[in-house]
Amino acid sequence: MGTSVDAPAVVAEEVTDNVLGGKKVTVVFVLGGPGSGKGTQCTNIVEHFGFTHLSAGDLLRAEIKSGSENGTMIETMIKEGKIVPSEVTIKLLQEAMIKSENDKFLIDGFPRNEENRAAFENVTKISPAFVLFFDCTEEEMEKRLLGRNQGRVDDNIETIRKRFKVFVESSLPVIEYYSSKDKVKKIDAAKPIPEVFEDVTAIFAPYAPKV
Template identity: 50%
Template sequence: MPTVMEKIADALHIPHRHHQEAPKEEAQPATEAAKPAPVFDSEKVTVIFVLGGPGAGKGTQCASLVQDFGFCHLSAGDLLRAEQNRPGSAHGEMIRTYIREGQVVPMEVTIKLLENAMREALEARKDSGADGWTDGRGRFLVDGFPRKMDQALKFEEDVCTARLVLFFTTTEDEMLKRLLKRGETSGREDDNEESIRKRFRVYHEQTMPVIEHYNKQSKVAEIDSSATIEEVHIKAKEIVSKVFTGEVTRNVTA
């Protein structure tokens, strides 16, 4: 009988990976098998992860950076919410439960949704002539992902290596205030204080190690998002512009 993850894999067209013992007569010397290359070449496809606590202003700043640099903005949360509401989705209720409880949805689902969205954007824009979108190139802001170390490693192994991590920071009190205000009109199930507190705990336990991982690779640009939207935008724009001019962006703080 198929497992839950196998059903999800079927729905998203993810190949099953069955491990079988090779026949003895075909046994090979114990050498590490070559890993397949990621789907997208990071020399052509620029991926910038946008991380920060719930309510740190990630989505707001992404919208401005899209206007500045022609990015395709992919919100992992938005993709998951769209999938949970998609008619006929085989796992919409499962996604809804994870989001309501402030937990991380199984990475196979999120990563495949992101990969599919990247493919669609590259196909849709390939003839647009837009800056950064010619000859198989593309620019992506991936917002709210990866939220766990296994997600980070799996995405880079299977999909594309990230060029930079924009890390927006502010206080929990400020984030709570913003989220409760948004909850008055957003209609999101997780914009209530109980869910928000759970999301804060998950963020500290699971996402901060991701930041440390990329810090060690000198890929993190930390930005204090307590200031006004315009002030934060100026800092973010300056940092991202260096990615495309080849200037150093190693572990800067703005």
């Protein structure tokens, strides 16, 4: 008799309903090191496949700019060099998805680490359809970042290498976690932009808007 009580706990582990604000949503996490070209490809995916692009960083910046109490708190944390709690970022992502007319989302630059990932699934009860991983050598990313160094003060060699290190240490465990669930679609991001987009198109074909 007593065994049935424990059963739901196992089910709760795997998030499957993916319903938010009364609508079923498709979420794709976009991960890739700095300079892997994910921003360019996100723009293409939005244009060709009708996804809404949500950047965790942009949402935090917009919240700070709004002057809300939440924004002030975020700004203070960033100024003090503290990490903004996962829940804060997740809440902003969640609100943006609920407010949107759309039901297909690219979430860019999040989850940054394993703790983000677990918190996202716990809070939203959403599991990504897949993770789009732009795989690129550090050498190539470095070359790109230095080449586009237009006004980005942080794009010097030392800072760039630090950003790579953070990416590898934090984001690779997330990629490994989703790989174990067969949810990572890896793209060779070192190729020229049009070729990368061909690979992206092949992955997103099932999501193409019905004509």
